[in-house]
Amino acid sequence: MNVLIVFAHPEPQSLNAALRDVAVAQLRADGHEVQVSDLYAQGWKAVVDRDDFPKLDPRERLTVAAASAGAYFGGTLTADVKAEQDKLLWADAVIFQFPLWWFSMPAILKGWFERVYALGFAYGVGEHSETRWGDRYGEGTMAGKRAMLVVTAGGWPEHYGPRAINGPIDDLLFPINHGTLHYPGFDVLPAHLVYSTTGMDAARFEVEAARLRARMRNLATDAPIAYRKQNFGDYRIPEMQLREGLEAPGDVGFALHIRKD
Amino acid sequence: MNVLIVFAHPEPQSLNAALRDVAVAQLRADGHEVQVSDLYAQGWKAVVDRDDFPKLDPRERLTVAAASAGAYFGGTLTADVKAEQDKLLWADAVIFQFPLWWFSMPAILKGWFERVYALGFAYGVGEHSETRWGDRYGEGTMAGKRAMLVVTAGGWPEHYGPRAINGPIDDLLFPINHGTLHYPGFDVLPAHLVYSTTGMDAARFEVEAARLRARMRNLATDAPIAYRKQNFGDYRIPEMQLREGLEAPGDVGFALHIRKD
Numbered sequence: 001m002n003v004l005i006v007f008a009h010p011e012p013q014s015l016n017a018a019l020r021d022v023a024v025a026q027l028r029a030d031g032h033e034v035q036v037s038d039l040y041a042q043g044w045k046a047v048v049d050r051d052d053f054p055k056l057d058p059r060e061r062l063t064v065a066a067a068s069a070g071a072y073f074g075g076t077l078t079a080d081v082k083a084e085q086d087k088l089l090w091a092d093a094v095i096f097q098f099p100l101w102w103f104s105m106p107a108i109l110k111g112w113f114e115r116v117y118a119l120g121f122a123y124g125v126g127e128h129s130e131t132r133w134g135d136r137y138g139e140g141t142m143a144g145k146r147a148m149l150v151v152t153a154g155g156w157p158e159h160y161g162p163r164a165i166n167g168p169i170d171d172l173l174f175p176i177n178h179g180t181l182h183y184p185g186f187d188v189l190p191a192h193l194v195y196s197t198t199g200m201d202a203a204r205f206e207v208e209a210a211r212l213r214a215r216m217r218n219l220a221t222d223a224p225i226a227y228r229k230q231n232f233g234d235y236r237i238p239e240m241q242l243r244e245g246l247e248a249p250g251d252v253g254f255a256l257h258i259r260k261d
Numbered sequence: 262m263n264v265l266i267v268f269a270h271p272e273p274q275s276l277n278a279a280l281r282d283v284a285v286a287q288l289r290a291d292g293h294e295v296q297v298s299d300l301y302a303q304g305w306k307a308v309v310d311r312d313d314f315p316k317l318d319p320r321e322r323l324t325v326a327a328a329s330a331g332a333y334f335g336g337t338l339t340a341d342v343k344a345e346q347d348k349l350l351w352a353d354a355v356i357f358q359f360p361l362w363w364f365s366m367p368a369i370l371k372g373w374f375e376r377v378y379a380l381g382f383a384y385g386v387g388e389h390s391e392t393r394w395g396d397r398y399g400e401g402t403m404a405g406k407r408a409m410l411v412v413t414a415g416g417w418p419e420h421y422g423p424r425a426i427n428g429p430i431d432d433l434l435f436p437i438n439h440g441t442l443h444y445p446g447f448d449v450l451p452a453h454l455v456y457s458t459t460g461m462d463a464a465r466f467e468v469e470a471a472r473l474r475a476r477m478r479n480l481a482t483d484a485p486i487a488y489r490k491q492n493f494g495d496y497r498i499p500e501m502q503l504r505e506g507l508e509a510p511g512d513v514g515f516a517l518h519i520r521k522d
Binding site for chain 1: 309311322325367371420423424425441489491502514
């Protein structure tokens with residue numbers, strides 16, 4: 001496979017960088033082609049703003065969605081954004097690796113999505129009507145590709161469990177896994193979490209490296225999270241509500257959108 | 262009260278900017294002092310990196326938490342970060358206003374938290390031991406202050422309802438409301454949502470302006486979300502799990518952390 005790793009950590013000597021190198025080595029040993037977008041090292045521009053749309057009339061009000069559609073379809077997106085879009089189109093699988101900062105991804109990676117996910121490329125794709133609300137949530141430009149988060153956290157695994165004060169990790173990551181990756185069509189693999197990162201010694205690093213290698217070996221075969229697709233009957237459109245009776249007993253909120261059968 | 266509005270939208274002619282002006286006018290009419298941090302207009306540096314810590318030895322590995330603690334306690338944080346910390350300390354209430362991009366806040370605001378929330382200022386506060394895991398989740402530097410999100414979304418309100426494919430809005434915002442605002446001690450008011458923003462006409466804008474004015478008038482008195490506090494017996498420490506039997510029937514996940522009595 002072609003594998004893209006989008007990496008968001010500022011320090012080349014960090015645990016995150018060491019784990020990234022473990023992943024790259026394993027993927028290459030298994031015969032995959034690997035590209036890495038190292039956002040800090042690239043000096044990635046984190047913020048979407050008027051400079052992203054050089055053809056936008058300076059007198060025109062900036063609406064990011066409309067401007068990104070104009071630049072995408074007009075071929076005037078900036079070179080850095082086009083390069084990342086090309087990597088996404090090239091990839092069969094995309095790994096997003098980052099430290100969990102304030103229960104989400106770092107700003108530099110959030111801005112990667114805001115800039116690379118142009119309207120027409122990652123949203124606003126396909127027919128939009130009262131009966132079909134676009135090719136999204138399981139369909140779209142990324143359909144057939146896999147995505148997976150690799151996330152480090154300082155806290156203990158217990159701190160992200162079902163009854164933990166931080167909230168369950170899979171719920172904390174739902175806006176990313178479902179809302180940002182499944183949305184443009186990715187099949188999303190369960191996130192790989194590395195907890196208790198502070199002061200990790202060499203013995204624990206070897207354990208974590210082995211766990212990550214195992215996930216990389218199974219990148220092409222692990223079952224994705226069984227998110228429901230939007231346009232195959234489970235949802236009322238245009239209200240976008242899950243039809244009554246489809247859920248497992250007791251499921252509410254985010255859990256409604258994962259098939260249990 | 263002293264009210265800080267942290268505003269994250271790139272366009273001065275936007276709906277968001279118009280709503281911000283409505284909020285500022287109402288708050289001032291009600292006798293409050295108001296400051297606005299307009300992140301795009303300020304050219305806010307979105308990304309936390311080595312430049313944030315000018316006293317860090319260039320040969321030293323960058324660990325953001327440790328570096329921010331060193332700079333905070335050593336008084337060497339950059340002037341832009343110090344200025345935002347001073348505004349937080351000045352404020353009795355803080356409003357964060359932004360468009361919902363990929364089900365979270367814009368990168369420029371995420372980076373505001375990453376840079377302004379230094380270790381020692383917004384986390385790592387108070388005694389950390391096996392029986393008391395710091396002053397957080399209801400205690401900390403922001404204790405006694407109020408916070409509130411004002412969020413615009415292109416989608417319909419139905420699209421963020423209990424059974425909606427995007428997920429319930431309050432769950433999508435939990436990593437911000439609970440994990441980023443309640444964490445350093447804020448009392449968090451229910452978020453104010455403005456939906457269906459695309460192509461809003463003047464009549465609908467007046468309706469939305471009136472709704473926002475009402476929220477501003479009640480900023481000092483609205484009841485906050487009843488998040489459980491960490492250190493008052495509801496949680497086992499250090500595992501940070503909610504004790505059995507405290508929840509309302511059927512509550513799971515994020516809902517466990519809101520008192521229903």
